[in-house]
Amino acid sequence: MNSNRNTIFEEQASVVAHIHHPGAQSILRLLAPKTAKSAKPGQFVHIRVSDALPLRRPISIMLTNPEKGTIDLLYKHIGEGTKQLSERKVGEVLPMLGPIGTPFDVSDTSKRYVLIGGGVGVPPIIFTADALAGKADVVVFAGSEVEFPFALKPSTFILPGITGNTTLTIASLEERNIPCRLASNAGLYGCYEGHVPSLARDYLLALSDEERSRCVLLSCGPHPMLHAVAKLGRELGVPAQLSLEEFMACAIGGCAGCVVKTIEDGQEKYRRVCVDGPVFAAELLPEFS
């Protein structure tokens, strides 16, 4: 019998807030109490955005509020589905499945988790940081080529290897005492000028060997960024977990539509991103090793 029985909920999630940001990004707050209560960082939801597009769209969970029963999502409008999602108004109801997927492995609290997110890959990083606040050592690096859809403020944390004008952090992380710095190639004020893995590299190189050996990279973002993170992990001997995306139909493991190639015990396999992932150890992924 399946040991995962009754772990995913179908909820009629009503839109509590929907705020649109520059760069075709939106933050959506949904009332989905069961998902809010059981979601783990790295998991996602599968949303029916409109009746015209009955195949659902996968979106990562950015934050949960178990008391209020809400979840927050951040998504970019890239096609018809996300465009239609952006048209949903407060009070409308979206059929949603969640929480889905294998989360980041953050079970070892003696580690330092170095979180690296890019673009709309930032949401699972925020959720992970929030969940680990006060429980494990965490540092966040986030990159964006458009304005960040968050309130930013100067950071009071001093981070090794981070210099000059790289001063800003995400305000909500600062409030939770999570150190963070930002990167962008778009000349955004207070951000490191360059790609976010380079910023993370500066930080990692400034650590002592002992500190670095405790680090684990957790990353989500566009493919070129994940490649750079995987390379960084290999260069410095730091293990990396990557959160991947692939087109999905069922998102519960039924169709094998969402696969990524892995190598396990020397054998090539296709694994399902929806339930075996979306998080995979980088060393299992030939594309990233």
Next chain:
Amino acid sequence: MSKPIDLSVNFAGLKLQTPLVLLSGCVGFGEEYTRIEGFSNADVGAVILKGTTLEPRMGNAPHRVYETPAGMLNAIGLQNPGTRYVIDEVLPRLPHHETQFWANANGSSLEEYAEVAAMFDDSPVTAIEINISCPNVKEGGVHFGNDPCMAAKVVAAMRARTSKPLITKLSPNNADIAETARLCIEAGTDGLSVINTLVGMAVDVENRKPVIGNISGGLSGPCVKPVALWKIHQTRAVADKHGVPILGQGGLTTPQDALEFAITGARALGLGTGLFYDPLLCKKVLAGLEDYLSRHEMDSFEQLVGSLKV
């Protein structure tokens, strides 16, 4: 109080607790949908496992699935761990007391189909669906299904090696589906699945590439429903004569669709793409059937099957 409505059906010598059958390739190796709270194996008559070949297959490169107007394309390429593994590792873990599990047999030669049948004969699956209509593999698959004589040969080869009910899955791409059905019945099939997916493709205009890694894929969902109903209607002319039941499938996504399939002649009702749209569809379809049957003063689902007036 009125008599409860009997939704069970007799299908190819089997008693199904409901007419709903979860379709091959849409529900993994049997237990994936039980992840969802509210889903119950008790609502389905049978679950058909993912297409299985003698040896393991990796399947096709991504992308493998893509939404299209009123449907979707898929080209999984029969990813499966091989028949031995399914029998030794998968089947023992399934809750056979909750519903029936059927195999979906595939091959690239008559010998392979026969061997898969022989192996599943000695296993807890209660029936074997023969997939001679998979559009997504280079050898075998639909090439068998499009040639009525080859289709019948596959059935005969498997018939010789198993006493379990055989259900042959027919391709809608068949020029004359009724003739293929007739030959398969003569070769010993106990049931017919109508229809498998149609073949289609989609184009990514920015990159000027096919969206699907395999270039073409199987088209399923509401857009194929009218084709499915027509093919069931055509097949029924032959199947009824021999008392061979039809597992109708192709775009059944609402309770209303279920009625259309049953009235046209489907004794069992297949859910595939419909589960992707609504993973809790089973309960809704069963409620819809009960409501319709009581409104029309029928006390069993079987009374509805094939009640089309032409």
